[in-house]
Amino acid sequence: MIRSHTAGTSFLSILPAMVILSLLTVPAHAETKTATTMGGCKFSSDLALDVWVIRTTETGLKRELVGRPEQIGKTPSPQPLNIPRCLLWGITPIGKADIKALVLASRFCNNFPPALRLREASDADLAELKGMAGLRTLMLGGTNITDAGLAHPKGMEGLGSLELWGTKISGTGLVHLKGLKKLRDLEIGGRNTNITKADLSHLKDFTGLESLELHGKTIRDADLVHLKNLWWLESLKLSGTSVTGAGLVHLKTLVGLKNLDLSNAAITDTDMVHLKDLVGLESLNFKFTKITGTGLAHLKSLKRLRRVNLGFSKITDESMVHLKDLTGLESLELGRTQITDAGIAHLKNLVKLQVLALWSTQITDAGLANLKGLVDLRTLMLQSTQITGAGLLHIKDMVLLRELSLCRIPGLTDASLSHLKGLKGLRVLDLDTTNITDAGVSHLKGLVGLQELDLGNTKITDAGMAHLKALTELQMLSLRETGISDAGLAHIKGMTNLKTLKLASTKVSDAGLVHLSGLTExxxxxxSGLNSAMNITDAGLVHLKGLVRLQELGLTLTNVTNAGLDDLRKALPKTNITPRK
Incomplete structure (x- = not known):
């Protein structure tokens, strides 16, 4: 039976038993909807589904998931899942999808999820899906869909986004999609596909497209000629293609283009001259390219440019000088480059920067001195750099910081964390794989707004845990591979907002689990033990039976028996417990 819980809507009549999707749409909080976000509701189902979101903003240690589906839960679940405000949310059937059940649910439920992602799909499955006229987003990446199968989505009149990367289409099937007048986003190419110039000729008729993604080495310069009349195109991704400057010349008519992704493409510095007339560009991605940075000189005319990604590129200190005139930049990614302090000196006037990634670069404490004026920074990624504790003095006035990553920095000292005391706005702090001890953790006790804290593989002990007990807003805490024991867990029993707790390879035993029984969120x-078994046995599992919201529980390399696992599964039937028998 499906019941709609939307305010003002009466219960629907009883439907066939196969229709087992049930949606709850009670607002999770009083937040006004906008044209660009959705969610803010609750969701439940009797179908075996992964439920996921694509977030609109960078969120904590999960910032790398932005733009990709991030799982927030599974159904069936003990309680309805909270769907946060997001760019998009949807479902993915677990195992072989019952397409008929999904189609029936979409017809009779007023609030069917806006997006459907299939891990396995054939042309025959698409024939069933064509009845889902209200579906907004269909994600078929990596499935066995062919050109013939594309004849079926033409009946999905409400479809606005279609993902076809890694399918078996050649491109000729695109002719069937011309009737999808609401189609705004299209993604094709990648492994298994065999796109040719002739196949992409159909793209010229998709004049309503706002976002287009073309992947793979089979996408070449000549293919881009078919894009020149896509006047409404705002976002174009050419990641991993064979496109060079000869192809970029075809883009000069796309005056509305805001986002251009050339990551892992074949472009060079000289090719960048063709970008100088795309004055509406706000975001450029050169990640994994061979550019050295001399071509950045051609970007001076792009006054609206806000985001540039140069991660994993060949950019040099000398060419960093071309960035100093891009004073409107709000986000700059330089991770895994050979930039040193000399290059960082050119950033000190980019005072509008909010996100700066310098991880795995060659910067030292001296380089950080050039950043002290960037007081608008919200995210600063410094992991795996050459800085020491002394360098943190230069960031102590960045009071707007929300996320700071200092993991894998050998030179980080306990005393240096005293410079973080004034960063009361911090929500995410990553200190994983550092030499921080209890003395260093003592400087964190005033950061009561922290939501995510990673102390994995540090030298914290039970004594240091006392400094954390005031951090009751924490939703994620990692203590993996530390010396924490049962006594240390006593200090986290008040962290009732915790959703993720990592205790792998600690000294925790059965006796410590009693402190977790109240962490019902x-x-x-x-x-899980990593190198040796943890002293968790069947006797300790009794304290976990009340954690009914648990979706995942790791017990690999513990002393739990099969009988103990069976008993726990009776109490937590919807929890994914590893190992399986």
Missing amino acids: LQRLDF
Whole structure:
């Protein structure tokens, strides 16, 4: 039976038993909807589904998931899942999808999820899906769909986004999609596909497209000639293609283009001259390219440019000088480059920067001195750099910082964390794989707004845990591979907002699990031993039986028996417990 819980809508009549999707749409909080976000509701189902979101903003240690589906839960679940405000949310059937059940649910439920992602799909499945006229987003990446199968989505009149990367289409099937007048986003190419110039000729008729993604080495310069009349195109991704400057010349008519992704493409510095007339560009991605940075001189005319990604490129300190005139930049990615302090000196006038990634570069404390004026920074990624504790003095006045990553920095000292005391706005702090001890953790006790804290593989002990007990807003805490024991867990029993707790390879035993019984919001809990078995046995599992919101529980390399696992599964039937028998 499906019941609609939307305010003002009466219960629907009883439907066939195969229709087992049930949606709850009670607002999770009083936030006004905008044209660009959705969610803010609750969702439940009796179908075996992964439920996911694509977020609109960077969120904590999960910032790399932005733009990709991030799983927030599974159904069936003990409680309805909260769907946060997001760019998009949807479902993915677990195992072989019951397409008929999904189609029936979409017809009779007023609030069917706006997006459907299939891990497995054939042309025959698409024939069933064509009845889902209200579906907004269909994600078929990596499936066995062919050109013939594309004849079926033409009946999905409401379809606005279609993902076809890694399918078996050649491109000729695109002719069937011309009737999808609401189609705004299209993604094709990549492995298994065999796109040719002739196949992409159909793109010239998709004049309503706002976003287009073309992947793979089979996409060449000549293919881009078919894009020159896509006047409404705002976002174009050419990641991993064979496109060079000869192809970029065809883009000069796309005056509305805002986002251009050339990551892992074949472009060079000289090819960048063709970008200088795309004055509406706000975002450029050169990640994994061979550019050295001399071509950045051609970007001076792009006054609206806000985001540039040069991660994993060949950019040099000398060419960093071309960035100093891009004073409107708000986000700059330089991770895994050979930039040193000399290059960082050219950033000190980019005072509008909010996101700066310098991880795995050659910068030292001296280089950080050039950043002290960037007080608008919200995210600063410094992991795996050459800085020491002394360098943190230069960031102590960045009071707007929300996310700071200092993991894998050998020179980080306990005393240096005193410079973080004034960063009361911090929500995410990553200190994983550092030499921080209890003395260093003592400087964190005033950061009561922290939501994510990673202390994995540090030298914290039970004594240091006392400094964390005031951090009751924490939703994620990692203590993996530390010396924490049962006594240390006593200090986290007041962290009732915790959703993720990582205790793998600690000294925690059965006796310590009693301190977790009140953490009823927990969704992910890991006790797995990594190098040796943890002293968790069947006797300790009784304290976990009340954690009904648990979605994932790791017990690999513990002393739990099969009988203990069976008993726990009776109490937590909807929790994914590893190992399986």
